[in-house]
Amino acid sequence: MKISPFWIITVLILIGGYLFAEWAENQFLFFAGYVVLQSLIMAVAWNILGGFTGYVNFGSAGFFAVGAYTAIALHQFLEAPLIVLIIIAGVVCGLIGLGTGYLTLRLRGVYFAIATLAMAIVFESLITNWEYVGGSTGAYVITPTEVAFFDSYIEMLFVLMLFLALVSVAVSRYLSISRIGQGLAAIRDDETAAECMGVPTLRLKLISTTVMGAMMGVCGAPFPFFVTYINPLSAFDLLIAVNSIAMPMIGGTAVWFGPVIGALLLGTIQQIITVTVSSELNILIVGVVLVLFVALAPRGIVGLVQDVMKKRRGK
Amino acid sequence: MTSLFRIQRRLLLALGLAAALLVTPLTQAQAQSGDPIKIGFSMALTGPLGAGGKSALIAMQIWEKDTNAKGGLLGRPVQLVYYDDSTAPAKVPGIYTKLLNVDKVDLVVSSYGTDVIAPAMPIIMRSGKVFISLFGLDVNSKFKYNRYFGIMPAGPDPAVDWSRGFFDLAKEKGLKTVALAGADAEFAQNAVKGARKNAQNDGLDIVYDKSFPPSTADFTPILRAIQSTNPDIIYFGSYPPNSVGIIKAANELGLKAKLVGGGMVGLQFASIMKNLGPGLNGIVNYDFWVPEPTLKFEGVEEFLGKYQAAAAGQGVDPLGHYLPPYAYAYLQVLGQAVETTKSLDDAKLAEYIHATTFNTVVGPVKFGANGEWAQSRALMVQFRGVQPNDLDQFSKSGTRVVLKPDSVKSGTIAFPYKQ
Numbered sequence: 027m028k029i030s031p032f033w034i035i036t037v038l039i040l041i042g043g044y045l046f047a048e049w050a051e052n053q054f055l056f057f058a059g060y061v062v063l064q065s066l067i068m069a070v071a072w073n074i075l076g077g078f079t080g081y082v083n084f085g086s087a088g089f090f091a092v093g094a095y096t097a098i099a100l101h102q103f104l105e106a107p108l109i110v111l112i113i114i115a116g117v118v119c120g121l122i123g124l125g126t127g128y129l130t131l132r133l134r135g136v137y138f139a140i141a142t143l144a145m146a147i148v149f150e151s152l153i154t155n156w157e158y159v160g161g162s163t164g165a166y167v168i169t170p171t172e173v174a175f176f177d178s179y180i181e182m183l184f185v186l187m188l189f190l191a192l193v194s195v196a197v198s199r200y201l202s203i204s205r206i207g208q209g210l211a212a213i214r215d216d217e218t219a220a221e222c223m224g225v226p227t228l229r230l231k232l233i234s235t236t237v238m239g240a241m242m243g244v245c246g247a248p249f250p251f252f253v254t255y256i257n258p259l260s261a262f263d264l265l266i267a268v269n270s271i272a273m274p275m276i277g278g279t280a281v282w283f284g285p286v287i288g289a290l291l292l293g294t295i296q297q298i299i300t301v302t303v304s305s306e307l308n309i310l311i312v313g314v315v316l317v318l319f320v321a322l323a324p325r326g327i328v329g330l331v332q333d334v335m336k337k338r339r340g341k
Numbered sequence: 342m343t344s345l346f347r348i349q350r351r352l353l354l355a356l357g358l359a360a361a362l363l364v365t366p367l368t369q370a371q372a373q374s375g376d377p378i379k380i381g382f383s384m385a386l387t388g389p390l391g392a393g394g395k396s397a398l399i400a401m402q403i404w405e406k407d408t409n410a411k412g413g414l415l416g417r418p419v420q421l422v423y424y425d426d427s428t429a430p431a432k433v434p435g436i437y438t439k440l441l442n443v444d445k446v447d448l449v450v451s452s453y454g455t456d457v458i459a460p461a462m463p464i465i466m467r468s469g470k471v472f473i474s475l476f477g478l479d480v481n482s483k484f485k486y487n488r489y490f491g492i493m494p495a496g497p498d499p500a501v502d503w504s505r506g507f508f509d510l511a512k513e514k515g516l517k518t519v520a521l522a523g524a525d526a527e528f529a530q531n532a533v534k535g536a537r538k539n540a541q542n543d544g545l546d547i548v549y550d551k552s553f554p555p556s557t558a559d560f561t562p563i564l565r566a567i568q569s570t571n572p573d574i575i576y577f578g579s580y581p582p583n584s585v586g587i588i589k590a591a592n593e594l595g596l597k598a599k600l601v602g603g604g605m606v607g608l609q610f611a612s613i614m615k616n617l618g619p620g621l622n623g624i625v626n627y628d629f630w631v632p633e634p635t636l637k638f639e640g641v642e643e644f645l646g647k648y649q650a651a652a653a654g655q656g657v658d659p660l661g662h663y664l665p666p667y668a669y670a671y672l673q674v675l676g677q678a679v680e681t682t683k684s685l686d687d688a689k690l691a692e693y694i695h696a697t698t699f700n701t702v703v704g705p706v707k708f709g710a711n712g713e714w715a716q717s718r719a720l721m722v723q724f725r726g727v728q729p730n731d732l733d734q735f736s737k738s739g740t741r742v743v744l745k746p747d748s749v750k751s752g753t754i755a756f757p758y759k760q
Binding site: 053054166171179252253254308 | 427432459484526552
């Protein structure tokens with residue numbers, strides 16, 4: 027049996043991440059790395075609906091926050107292990123994604139985008155008024171000081187996030203290169219024509235919204251354990267939504283590795299800028315780079331590279 | 342390319358531009374040089390608490406300059422090492438890890454506000470560092486860290502002690518019914534929670550108890566609803582935009598109650614006080630420092646002189662009565678502890694800070710077992726004789742009369758409140 031290089035690289039990255047966590051002394055790298063990987067999962071998740079299917083989702087922060095608050099609620103209720111919280115948060119947000127898909131089936135373009143934004147606001151209102159998870163005053167999570175197999179909790183979170191990011195990329199790649207991906211691309215190009223050609227658009231759109239929701243929920247679940255204090259304002263931060271749109275747009279939305287490139291590039295730049303120049307400059311960078319790419323290179327870095335290669339081949 | 346994709350491109354362009362416009366003036370972490378004692382912190386220099394954070398930083402830089410002019414600490418210069426957390430909790434853990442692991446700071450203090458103080462706690466606790474916080478409300482109640490200290494004078498039970506003075510005034514006047522209204526966000530809800538407890542302890546009849554979204558600007562319907570319950574007391578827990586809306590609506594409607602105010606953030610800021618002018622008269626609200634004779638502590642006027650000179654043209658509070666003296670004071674506490682113990686050892690510093698009463702620009706500071714002030718000194722001040730469009734009046738005594746606590750009282754209440 028031939029094993030794809032993708033899987034070999036994936037396993038190597040995971041092992042490399044664990045060894046890095048064991049050997050690296052500088053704890054700051056884990057915090058910075060966690061944030062980059064969180065952005066990567068959000069970007070990959072957004073791209074499944076926004077890039078592959080062509081439906082722009084402005085409610086990413088809503089799914090992310092529901093994942094985070096599902097973890098908080100279950101942590102308070104059951105004190106379940108983090109991995110269980112992540113799985114349940116994924117299921118809850120997947121179901122919400124499915125529900126969103128059903129409710130917004132007839133909406134396209136701007137109307138779908140507005141509906142997702144509205145959904146995030148609805149969830150924010152609900153959580154703000156839910157006292158059990160801290161309501162508007164927020165909730166604290168006390169993380170353990172010692173973790174098995176790791177020197178610190180943040181090292182464990184970093185490796186966990188790396189694992190989740192690799193799984194997300196693998197799922198996204200599968201959706202992209204399989205028949206599902208061809209169907210999603212058909213919907214993106216012309217939904218009516220795809221329907222006429224026998225593409226099961228309803229089923230594919232629901233798969234797309236469900237996977238996107240589940241991934242974002244999985245990404246949000248460890249967040250309260252990362253910050254240790256969470257309130258609706260930080261969980262539903264609009265910048266989470268902006269980043270998860272900007273990164274695929276910069277990397278390239280048409281292929282599965284586009285958002286990975288965008289997230290690694292933009293996420294790393296943001297982390298460097300935070301501790302060298304200014305945190306707020308991040309927003310300027312995201313804004314300016316997004317405007318430049320949307321205006322000048324709508325197919326992102328991947329598109330630019332493809333154009334260059336095509337020209338070379340032409341010569 | 343489909344028309345759908347063109348629409349999306351336009352949407353994304355607008356989004357990108359909006360994100361770029363969110364940016365406020367930039368700041369820069371200081372360069373390090375020599376062999377100074379490094380004090381590290383993140384600060385909310387941009388984002389929702391940016392204006393307050395910037396004024397706190399000015400105060401801290403004044404302390405740095407003053408201390409270095411006196412020869413520094415332990416014969417070494419002091420240097421502030423800071424990063425902007427943009428009031429975003431997610432940035433705080435990374436910043437403190439960098440301060441401790443990469444910048445190797447000797448001492449740490451907090452950013453400004455509960456949201457950005459709490460995420461630093463696990464990192465600080467793991468490092469065993471002394472941590473003095475700037476205006477975090479009840480942060481240590483969950484963590485119970487014995488090297489945590491809060492400079493805010495809210496008292497040992499912050500949420501309750503915060504409004505104790507307000508309800509003491511109500512008790513002295515024999516008032517019976519109370520309406521509670523708070524914005525649906527962290528501080529305001531904690532303030533209302535404390536007020537509710539005080540009202541229940543005093544046997545008051547709560548006739549109205551509701552929240553409103555923090556984005557509320559028009560308070561006419563809310564005040565009409567409150568008025569219909571005819572309360573003696575109205576306690577608000579609100580943020581600056583809400584507080585402005587409440588005062589304006591109260592004046593327009595001719596709000597009738599005997600005691601109005603409580604936990605309204607914003608009524609301490611020079612620009613808002615100037616803007617609201619005589620509309621503030623009669624309101625009884627919390628504050629932390631006002632220029633009354635009973636609060637003229639050693640060094641405070643000299644500090645405010647320096648602050649006001651440094652703040653000119655910086656887009657921050659020009660008077661600096663509310664937050665800056667405390668931003669100066671929390672470094673005074675740390676500096677005094679280092680000087681007296683002649684050490685940077687956190688165990689020694691924590692022990693000393695627990696045991697000592699500090700003389701600071703905000704007066705004597707004594708911490709209790711949980712790191713909060715041993716006794717509350719949350720002021721209840723009443724606006725009196727405020728004139729329109731006059732900023733200077735707030736630098737003089739008489740416009741904000743201290744009613745509670747009795748130890749620093751500067752006048753008696755003008756009662757009842759009426760429009």
